[in-house]
Amino acid sequence: MYSRKLSNYVIPEYGIKFIDRETEFSKLISWLFKSEIPWNFVIYGPWGCGKSEFARVFTWVFEEQENVHVFYIDLAREKSGIILYSKQNLRNEILKLIKSIFGKLTDIVLNLYSLVKSLSHYFKVENSQIIIFVDEVKKVIDVYGESIEYLITNAESTIRECKRELNLKSMSIIFITSEQTLINQFLKYEGKSITTLLMWHLPEKDFQLLLKSLGIEDGETIESFVRFFSTCPRIAIDFVRMYSKDLELLIMDYIDKFTTSIFEYIRAFGKSKTEVLNELKSIVENIDNILQLKIYDIFLKNNIIIPLVSKFKHISQISEYEWIGNKVAFQLPIYYYCIKTMISRNTLDITYRDLLNVTESN
Numbered sequence: 001m002y003s004r005k006l007s008n009y010v011i012p013e014y015g016i017k018f019i020d021r022e023t024e025f026s027k028l029i030s031w032l033f034k035s036e037i038p039w040n041f042v043i044y045g046p047w048g049c050g051k052s053e054f055a056r057v058f059t060w061v062f063e064e065q066e067n068v069h070v071f072y073i074d075l076a077r078e079k080s081g082i083i084l085y086s087k088q089n090l091r092n093e094i095l096k097l098i099k100s101i102f103g104k105l106t107d108i109v110l111n112l113y114s115l116v117k118s119l120s121h122y123f124k125v126e127n128s129q130i131i132i133f134v135d136e137v138k139k140v141i142d143v144y145g146e147s148i149e150y151l152i153t154n155a156e157s158t159i160r161e162c163k164r165e166l167n168l169k170s171m172s173i174i175f176i177t178s179e180q181t182l183i184n185q186f187l188k189y190e191g192k193s194i195t196t197l198l199m200w201h202l203p204e205k206d207f208q209l210l211l212k213s214l215g216i217e218d219g220e221t222i223e224s225f226v227r228f229f230s231t232c233p234r235i236a237i238d239f240v241r242m243y244s245k246d247l248e249l250l251i252m253d254y255i256d257k258f259t260t261s262i263f264e265y266i267r268a269f270g271k272s273k274t275e276v277l278n279e280l281k282s283i284v285e286n287i288d289n290i291l292q293l294k295i296y297d298i299f300l301k302n303n304i305i306i307p308l309v310s311k312f313k314h315i316s317q318i319s320e321y322e323w324i325g326n327k328v329a330f331q332l333p334i335y336y337y338c339i340k341t342m343i344s345r346n347t348l349d350i351t352y353r354d355l356l357n358v359t360e361s362n
Helices: 002-008 022-033 051-064 088-101 105-109 112-119 138-144 148-166 180-187 204-213 219-229 233-241 247-269 273-285 287-292 295-301 333-345 352-361
Strands: 039-044 068-074 083-085 129-135 170-177 194-198 305-307 328-330
Touching: 002 051, 022 039, 022 051, 022 129, 022 170, 022 194, 039 051, 039 148, 039 180, 051 068, 051 083, 051 129, 051 170, 068 105, 083 088, 088 112, 105 112, 105 138, 112 148, 138 148, 148 170, 148 180, 170 180, 180 194, 180 295, 180 305, 204 219, 204 233, 219 233, 219 247, 219 333, 233 247, 247 273, 247 295, 247 333, 247 352, 273 287, 273 333, 287 295, 287 328, 295 305, 328 333, 333 352
Parallel strands: 039 170, 039 194, 068 129, 129 170
Antiparallel strands: 068 083, 305 328
16 A cells, blocks of 8 residues: 555656665565554665665655654764655744754764654644654664663663653654675564664666666666666766766776775785685685675775675565675775776776776677
């Protein structure tokens, strides 16, 4: 019922229609509505796969549901103060209230009980469901130095307190992050009071619709884009708006990002280029081998790779590719092909033409 509204949403920042995420929406709904037990969630995924936009659309979809209240708090844009509330007719009043209570957005996350208690004066919360998205939760850790354990414990106690005192039907707090270094910390508390859900790039058929809406229809360009950048929606938008559809320039920037991470590793651990090339060969043999290498932490920090949770906790469909392992994956295929090119050329210094020659020969 709800998912039918998804395709009617227009992304304000870009003026294009939201590309369907029915699979993700349906799975998240089932996680949120199947139980009234207080619970927390973390949605993570590759940079640019659309996690933030998905949460905004999710908030919008419940505009007409009186017994479901959804809030979206974007900590990544502290200065713009983006807070969305599913009931548009009360949005301005809610924003005024929040600004009168909290000095900055990060304060809200550690005081969600005060937020819900204050908002209960504006709408009926009894027997209702409250869902709160907290986007880019790392900001709270950066500002206050709080641990993941404290965030989870605080969220759990907030839910229980709100549910008991306000007689809510249920309440859920959903943290969103693209910071891969946080995921392993969240996973330590998996099954206790939190569930970690993996979101991925768009399915290819939906990605084709996005490309068409962006004015990308040349078959050769589409084939090359998908080969190197998979179906990442954010990079597709950047390709048009920042790179003026110059694929060579886009690829060169990502080669530079990858090689920068390689040389960061060399400096940090005093590795020789021969040692690094041998390690890269082991990664091509089995991507999960990277878990045994010190370069794992640098690749994780620089959004080169991403840890994978068990498949039943994927809210996106993930196809099998050579750049995706069982326990870890490259966020984009271009990083994997950079490695193959370095091995093929026996050098860490590769060019755009090198990358094309190696991938086309395969």
